[in-house]
Amino acid sequence: MKNYIVTIPAAVAVTALLAGCAGGPSRSEAEYRQLALDTIKRDFQAKGQAKYERLTADELQQACNAHANNPPPELAAKLAGAQLATVKLPADDKYLGDWKSGEKIAQSGRGFTWSDKAENPAGGNCYNCHQIGPNESSFGTVGPSLLGYGKTRGNSPEMQKYTYSKIFNAKAFNLCSEMPRFGHAGALNEKQIKDLVALLLDPASPVNK
């Protein structure tokens, strides 16, 4: 079994001649990024719904990867426009769904892992990273607290549209945000996003009490 042979990709092999000072990296960051990508492509395999194609970064992911999540302004402006263009706004121009259903979606961390069934609806994973409702003390801190979100921002049509768009594609507003693009990725549908908008903005939602 020859699983252990390291094949150094040709693209990197030519640069291996660069003299590396002992104790330090012997290649540039870009070369290690390429080596990392080649290693991932060689050493990962599809499982369940997590197909091999997921390993390929899309245009936005590539830009964030290549620039340590901080692409140069020109590229950033171009990409931000493209991300905003992906947002499909509801045809009926209504943004507020049912906050109670939104709370359930926010609670669910299901979806898209190789152990999730592809046919089951994904959850919003919201509490994994955000504080949201006052009655849920088990919340993550990867993202900012959203407690009182609507109370401090108001419930204007613009705010509703922004919140909907942000959940649909967070990268339209913060290019290399850690937040997934739930609508763009097909994780949440229009109704689900509306319900989440209601959870955040509806004056009756506990978030705003």
Added chain:
Amino acid sequence: MADPMKIRAQMKGDVAEIRILMSHAMETGQRKDAAGNTVPAHFIQSITIDVGGKRVVDGQTGTAISRNPVFGFKMKGAKAGDKVVVNWVDNKGDKRTDEATVA
């Protein structure tokens, strides 16, 4: 054949600290396997511990105790060199005896 226990017995001042790790599935009889069949109860139901030839623990245990259980206690009246003998029997009649020496 059951797996061995790990027994640690140490004098701290005039008190012996004894800790016993047991390797056992401790099935509650409530759990279902992947195929949906109930996994039959399988648990240690009695334990005896002798220290220096004297029985110090004679206890009954049940399914509320976790897999690979840990028993720890402190006792007076033991001394370095005393033999610790632990014995358990489970509900299927499987048993195991292991020994250690108080250090």
Added chain:
Amino acid sequence: MKRSIVMATALTVTWSLPAAAQTKDANAEFEKFRAEMEESNPAELFELKGEELWKAKRGPKNVSLAESCDLGQGIGKVEGAWVKMPRYFADADAVMDGERRIVWCMTEKQGFKFADIAKKPFQGANDNNAPDITNLVTYVASASKNMKFDMPLHDDKVRDAYETGKAMAAYRAGPYDFSCNTCHGADGKRIRMQNLPNLSSPEGALRGVQGWPGYRMTGGVMLTSQWRMNDCFRQQRFPEPKYASQAVTNLIAYMTGNANGQMYKGPGIKR
């Protein structure tokens, strides 16, 4: 006869609180319990089995690892080997982490088939027994207890594994745009109530490499770093890293390198 009531001062109980009932206090309380359990970590039971396996003549070639396997410190020598891996092994011409190296010895020296080991390399929730490889890893890791991590980062090949692992940790892809660093790249982050170590810091990296191999009280299972990497990629919504692959070694090298110089306490115990 009077039944004794001296029983258990510390029972390993498996618990699951409803998410809403968990609070910061519960976390602190659990941490105390976990610290107490370090003294009687059921991982020791797996160490015992691992030691037997290490010394037993096994496999189609009927040799023991003790008489054939070099973990970098000489054939059969386990003391201090764990904290000095990943390292470069000339006989395999590869940088390998501890688990990968043991697998290599099992295939090359004992004649086991890699596919057989890789078929089920991790203990499943509520499996009664851990795979042999997990017991062996636990034994080898325990033989570095109270030693400092000392991965040879000055070796160019190890450095390459480290730097590649670092770049892999930053690689974003998949439906949620996640990388390892999404959760593990900054201090003070949590997913729900679970604290996430910042693997780029010495303290966070130590938490990463200290934890695995570790005994997980939920389900009563013994799990390794290879498993931890595997399950992280599941949660990252990525495809699966192949078992004992260079990719996993690189990530372990990245963490171990960041943890270098700090004390390893032996196999961990986890919620």
